[in-house]
Amino acid sequence: MAAITPSRLASLTRLRCSLFQTSYNPTSIRTGAKYLRSRLVGPSMVNYYPETLTVAQLREWSGYKWDLIDQQEVQRLEDIGFKKARGKGTPKKAKTPGDSRRAGKRR
Template identity: 55%
Template sequence: MSGVSPLRLLQLKKLQCAVFQTAFNPKSIRTGAKYLRARLRGPSMLNYYPELITIPMVQKEFPSFNVKDLQEEQRLEDVEDRKSRGKGTPRKARNKDESRRTKRRR
């Protein structure tokens, strides 16, 4: 009994791939198909981690509750403190003459 020729095996593999709708890759070149076939991880991760409930979300959902956001109050205090020391954000230019760019070009 002689073995089947490699050419016949290649033709058989090609036909098999056509029938079962798989990729025909006789030279075993990396195609990334393994990763494209893999299940997506994003939906599973979203289901794993619970949705965080924040104070602004509670304030928006239930405006009748008098809930204080201490972090937001502290942030606003810090902004006012910086403004009083002259370290606040620069004022926006209302027209082209107040712009810093035009002052630099002159």
């Protein structure tokens, strides 16, 4: 049985790639083709997570002043009040450059 020469194998591979519309890569360098061929994840992620409607969005879209109570917003404001009472709230904004904490650190 006769051995097949490497040049014949290379030409066969090149012909196969042109027939099946794949990229010809004789040196086997990394091209990222595997990731480019894979399907996109974004559309399926959008379809997986349903869009939830909040009270704030409902008020914004409708344009009417409804007497709806947003429980999440009420809870958030209560939590902020508790943190401020313990001294864990956000710091006040500096009105002047002298009020800022950075001004005291300069040497």
